[in-house]
Amino acid sequence: LVKKKAGKYAKQVAPIQQAAVLGAGIMGGGIAYQSASKGTPILMKDIKEEALELGLKEARKLFAKQVERKKLTTEQMAEKLSHIRPTLSYGDFGHVDLVVEAVVENPRVKEAVLTELEDQVDEKTILTSNTSTISIDRLAQNLKRPENFCGMHFFNPVHRMPLVEVIRGEKSSDAAVAATVAYARAMGKTPIVVNDCPGFLVNRVLFPYFGGFSLLMEQGADFQRVDKLMEKFGWPMGPAYLLDVVGMDTAVHAGEVMAEGFPERMGSLGGGGDKSAIQLMFEKDRLGQKNAKGFYAYE
Numbered sequence: 682l683v684k685k686k687a688g689k690y691a692k693q694v695a696p697i698q699q700a701a702v703l704g705a706g707i708m709g710g711g712i713a714y715q716s717a718s719k720g721t722p723i724l725m726k727d728i729k730e731e732a733l734e735l736g737l738k739e740a741r742k743l744f745a746k747q748v749e750r751k752k753l754t755t756e757q758m759a760e761k762l763s764h765i766r767p768t769l770s771y772g773d774f775g776h777v778d779l780v781v782e783a784v785v786e787n788p789r790v791k792e793a794v795l796t797e798l799e800d801q802v803d804e805k806t807i808l809t810s811n812t813s814t815i816s817i818d819r820l821a822q823n824l825k826r827p828e829n830f831c832g833m834h835f836f837n838p839v840h841r842m843p844l845v846e847v848i849r850g851e852k853s854s855d856a857a858v859a860a861t862v863a864y865a866r867a868m869g870k871t872p873i874v875v876n877d878c879p880g881f882l883v884n885r886v887l888f889p890y891f892g893g894f895s896l897l898m899e900q901g902a903d904f905q906r907v908d909k910l911m912e913k914f915g916w917p918m919g920p921a922y923l924l925d926v927v928g929m930d931t932a933v934h935a936g937e938v939m940a941e942g943f944p945e946r947m948g949s950l951g952g953g954g955d956k957s958a959i960q961l962m963f964e965k966d967r968l969g970q971k972n973a974k975g976f977y978a979y980e
């Protein structure tokens with residue numbers, strides 16, 4: 682895996698005038714907020730009305746905090762909010778410069794969504810995926826224009842996490858990578874260009890850590906103590922709280938992709954042949970903050 686400096690792609694590229702995000706969940710909602718907040722209008726498409734409402738509610742809450750802190754006036758908040766256009770249809774996708782796909786972490790769903798999306802946009806539109814772990818080459822395999830596609834991996838919560846991994850697939854063009862780097866910068870983020878592999882860079886480090894934590898749980902450790910100790914070690918939060926933020930469903934699905942990509946190193950999420958502690962949480966519908974119950978309970 683070779684890190685490439687994003688600076689290499691810093692040539693003058695036309696700024697993204699109109700963006701779109703597919704999926705209005707934790708990540709899609711955050712990406713829409715961040716884009717709107719930095720002035721790039723964004724369409725936010727989901728297949729569920731409730732998801733669109735939740736995505737908008739979250740953005741409204743974040744803008745309202747800025748008004749409270751006197752960083753924005755109510756008029757500015759209204760203007761920025763108007764940059765997010767929720768939709769259930771592909772109606773206006775013909776005028777979009779760049780799309781970030783942020784639907785569930787399932788390769789088959791993502792492949793189907795990307796193929797469908799490609800038929801709805803202009804042939805110059807850049808398509809990106811916010812996948813946490815799925816290889817970009819795998820997602821590109823059924824695309825007609827794989828040169829227009831690369832990864833754009835944000836971290837959660839989007840408005841607070843500076844890093845964005847821009848993943849260059851085998852067929853991604855310099856122009857697609859450069860436009861994605863430029864959009865990440867316009868969103869106030871720090872992009873890094875990485876080569877393609879399951880988990881890219883950050884999740885190749887993070888998932889073994891989750892696996893280690895899961896194994897500790899299976900051996901009877903107390904998750905709150907582990908969290909407190911990892912905070913004392915200097916991390917901003919422990920693994921149980923971080924998993925609640927990520928979502929147990931996303932962690933399990935991403936863990937499967939990592940285990941498939943690196944079977945000898947990742948195995949399952951810590952449980953060997955048995956179900957891991959994280960998988961058991963998922964099966965008990967303890968998804969984390971998204972449904973208010975994970976390792977911790979939320980109001």
Ligand code: NAD
Nearest residue numbers: 704705706707708727728732783784785786812813837927
């Ligand atoms: P989520 O479950 O919160 O949201 C997914 C959304 O996608 C839902 O609102 C769902 O209705 C919608 N959706 C499903 N099929 C769709 C379709 N065909 N068209 C449009 N919308 C559709 O999930 P999330 O945590 O936001 O994760 C989304 C992606 O971002 C995943 O690939 C995940 O791996 C990645 N990611 C997640 C995190 C994290 O910490 N949760 C961090 C980085 C990247």
